[in-house]
Amino acid sequence: MKKNSLNGINVGMLNDKHCMKKYYAKIDMQDLEVIQDKTLKYLIKIRSQLENNSAFQVFLWKPFVEHVPELLTAFDHLNMEVTQICAFFLDNQPAAPHRDDTLIPIRVNVPILNTTNTFTCFYEPKDPDTLLTATLQPNGLPYNTYDKHNIQLMDQCEIIEPTLIRPQEIHNVETVITNPTPRITLTMVLNPMPYEYFPDIELNDRIPYHELHKMEIMEKKTSSLWYKPDLKY
Numbered sequence: 001m002k003k004n005s006l007n008g009i010n011v012g013m014l015n016d017k018h019c020m021k022k023y024y025a026k027i028d029m030q031d032l033e034v035i036q037d038k039t040l041k042y043l044i045k046i047r048s049q050l051e052n053n054s055a056f057q058v059f060l061w062k063p064f065v066e067h068v069p070e071l072l073t074a075f076d077h078l079n080m081e082v083t084q085i086c087a088f089f090l091d092n093q094p095a096a097p098h099r100d101d102t103l104i105p106i107r108v109n110v111p112i113l114n115t116t117n118t119f120t121c122f123y124e125p126k127d128p129d130t131l132l133t134a135t136l137q138p139n140g141l142p143y144n145t146y147d148k149h150n151i152q153l154m155d156q157c158e159i160i161e162p163t164l165i166r167p168q169e170i171h172n173v174e175t176v177i178t179n180p181t182p183r184i185t186l187t188m189v190l191n192p193m194p195y196e197y198f199p200d201i202e203l204n205d206r207i208p209y210h211e212l213h214k215m216e217i218m219e220k221k222t223s224s225l226w227y228k229p230d231l232k233y
């Protein structure tokens with residue numbers, strides 16, 4: 001047997017395959033339809049309190065789970081729990097590719113309304129030194145976007161079932177003008193971080209949930225009211 005080969009299969013190829021980057025993964029969630037239904041009713045109820053003009057909304061933990069208690073047990077069968085609940089609202093305006101300003105490497109996205117025929121696209125820079133174009137969101141936070149000429153599409157998914165995505169990768173949502181709006185997804189954080197769905201994430205890079213949580217609180221100064229209060233680490 002030649003060095004570096006295994007039954008005719010090149011070990012390098014095996015490694016490449018094993019390490020092939022995954023940008024998203026489907027995940028099983030309990031009570032999906034009830035959660036979708038109650039979430040939509042809750043969003044309609046609180047719509048006047050939603051922060052104006054911001055596509056990304058972070059919710060206070062307590063009132064949300066009081067209205068949608070099924071979220072508390074939705075991932076029990078996988079020994080995971082939801083720890084933060086956000087939603088992303090999109091009209092049919094083109095959204096520039098960007099990386100989310102977060103330390104959390106994996107989020108679960110759940111379709112709530114009008115997600116069919118919309119695609120979450122993931123990209124890599126053509127040149128690793130590609131510069132970001134910084135713009136400001138209506139809430140004043142920086143929003144770093146990429147020129148489509150400088151990136152290439154790697155993969156895409158339609159969020160029509162619960163899906164884990166990697167928000168630190170360059171991504172956007174492609175939609176078409178004739179799609180009904182608003183497109184609404186819940187986007188939530190899970191504990192523990194579901195690294196096992198992404199074999200390409202190196203063991204050394206798998207920072208435990210509680211450390212990420214601590215860093216997010218410290219660096220982003222997010223409110224603890226946005227997190228599940230009795231986290232089990």
Ligand SMILES: [Fe+2]
Nearest residue numbers: 099100167171
């Ligand atoms: Fe994003």
